[in-house]
Amino acid sequence: MxxxxxxxxxxxxxxxxxxxxxxxxxxxxxxxxxxxxxxxxxxxxxxxxxxxxxxxxxxxxxxxxxxxxxxxxxxxxxxxxxxxxxxxxxxxxxxxxxxxRVPGSADLPGVADKTQQRQVMEDFIDVIARLHRLEPDALGLDDLLGPPPRTAAEAALGDLDAQLQQFASFLADYEDPLLSYGADWLRRFAPQSVARVSLVQGDTGPVNFMFAGNRVTAVVDWEWGHWGDPMEDLGNICVREFWNPSGGLQGLFRRYEEQSGIPYTRAAAQYYRIQQNVRGMIPIHAACAQPGLRESMAWYLCYRYIGDRSTCEALADAMGIALERPDMPEPDNNKGSVLLRAAANSLQRDVLPDLQTPFACSRLRDAQVLIDCAEREHRYGNAIRADNAAEIATLLGQQPKDYAHATTRLLEAMRDRRIADEPLLQYLARKAFRDEWLYQPAASLYPARNWSALD
Structure with a gap:
């Protein structure tokens, strides 16, 4: 074979x-x-x-x-x-x-014809409208998915709570202020009403469907599927389109409203793109902590650091806050790690020429990204942590002994609600901007990612 x-x-x-x-x-x-x-x-x-x-x-x-x-x-x-x-x-x-194996392509961002790209997205939004009109009782999925949520809060938070429970052992020893703040924000601002409960894909949008010509041939990747608020899938589409730009979202959600009869609001899309990011970042952060990961660590680092930054931007947009970008460390004259450079040279010179499969070549490129990230961490990691610790000290009004201690004190202050939303989010965003810069070799796998405008 x-x-x-x-x-x-x-x-x-x-x-x-x-x-x-x-x-x-x-x-x-x-x-x-x-x-x-x-x-x-x-x-x-x-x-x-x-x-x-x-x-x-x-x-x-x-x-x-x-x-x-x-x-x-x-x-x-x-x-x-x-x-x-x-x-x-x-x-x-x-x-x-x-x-x-379904005919067609998933690479909608790669379509040069913008008219075709738009037609595919319109056909896709019509498919999602049909999906949300399906009656849950007729699908026979209760044994698999459990009973539908009974309230708007359950619809908004059920999947987040399931993620928190599934990763409870990891999160117990993992201190990340952004994940903590995001989960708390979702609880505080959960929707008060839901138009109906539907089967939602839970991770839908560009690259998670196949198309041929201007029509969708199959919606793929249903492992996040569950009962929920249809607006959740619209938030998912925002996130998928962020990662896989496909012509923007202008008018698509109004078209969805016309096709489905389910009312759309900008606030709902804002909420659920945050929900998708927060619950999606939990397993990604966990994967980034596993040295024996079978999957690509380089891509997980990319998702993590761009995802953290985009979460902060989405939170700021929902709250009407203008974020402030920090200055980055000055370039240093350090020649870096001789061992890391030797490893990179060996991979490129001795290993790459003998690789024969696309998968092996892709994994070698991933290894090169990890080496480049480790090189930047070696050069700039301490300076980044010092800047973060200094900002936390300003927030707390006290000087922690180091960055790890500062993060622990910050989480305690967050639990006690001693810091207002805006200064806290400004810090979280500046940290995310710094992290994305520090891990730029991984972040460059998805360059120039920004949220598309919402109607």
């Missing part, structure tokens, strides 16, 4: 061939943040099953985000007018799902 280098369990390969009624003729690791494989299965009649394998090697029992959830939702939606990949099979032993 082509691209046969892998570490998949033998039993999983047997399952694939039994399910596909043939022999695996292609097995290639898909270049993506989560583990996925392109699979072709050749059959005796000459036909080929073109499939897409998703694998969750470390499933979380009872987790609110899971591949099993994605598989179940796709199975339910196959009987509706919502285009999704067909679920071909679910393997409980290996927590693997085999889907049909």
């Amino acid at each position: 082509s691209g046969s280098t892998h570490d998949l369990p033998p039993g999983l390969l047997v399952w694939l061939e039994t399910l596909g009624k043939g022999s695996i003729s292609r097995l290639e690791r898909h270049v993506a943040r989560r583990e996925a494989w392109v699979v072709d299965i050749a059959r005796e009649d000459g036909s080929v099953l073109e499939a897409f394998l998703r694998l969750d090697r470390q499933p979380v029992a009872g987790g609110n985000v899971s591949l099993q959830r994605e598989a179940g939702i796709c199975r339910a939606l196959m009987a509706t007018a919502i285009p999704v990949p067909a679920l071909l099979g679910w393997n409980e032993e290996h927590h693997a799902a085999l889907f049909s």
Whole structure:
């Protein structure tokens, strides 16, 4: 088979061939943040099953985000007018799902024709409007998703609470003022009403759907799917379009309102793009703390530091606060780490020329990004931490002994609500701007990301 280098369990390969009624003729690791494989299965009649394998090697029992959830939702939606990949099979032993491989592309940001880009986005928003009009009782997903939320607060906070519970052991020893402030802000400003409860994708927008021509061929990536406020998906679209610019959002949410009959407000989109960022940043921060991560640490660092900055910007927009950017450290004359430079040179000179697969080449580029980040941390990390500690001292009116101690004291003051929103957010934003600058080699994977204007 082509691209046969892998570490998949033998039993999983047997399952694939039994399910596909043939022999695996292609097995290639898909270049993506989560583990996925392109699979072709050749059959005796000459036909080929073109499939897409998703694998969750470390499933979380009872987790609110899971591949099993994605598989179940796709199975339910196959009987509706919502285009999704067909679920071909679910393997409980290996927590693997085999889907049909959908024709088209996910790269809407790469479309040069802006008219086509807009037509695709309009078709997509019509699909989301149809999704939100589906009656929950008719989908048969209560066993998988649990009962729908009963109040607007449950709809807004249920998924956040599930994330906080799932990552409770990590968060217990992890001190991050922005995550703490964001979760508290979401509770204080949760919507007081909800027009209806719908199935929401929970992570929807550009790159999480396939298209061909000017039409959507499939909405993909349903592992965040749940019952919720339809406005949550509009906030999700804001976030996805932030990361994957696709022509802006002008007029799209008014079109959604016309197609769905569900009222749209700018305040709801503002709230839910913050909600998406805060709950989405929890697992990303956790991943960044795992040295043995199977997925790309470089991309996680990118998501983290751009995501933190964009969270601060979204919070400021919702509260009408103009953020202040800090000055960055002056360039130094330090030659940097000889060991890090040697490692980078060895990878480029000795390893890259012999790599043969796109996945291996992408991981080597990721390793180079990590080395470059470590180099900047070596040069500027202490100066950044000193600036942050000095600002915390001003907020608290006392001088902590170091940055770690300052962060602990800041969190205590936040819990006691001793700091007003505006000065606190100004500090959190300046810290986020500094972090994004410090980890610029990772942040440059998604350069110049900014929020699109809301109607």
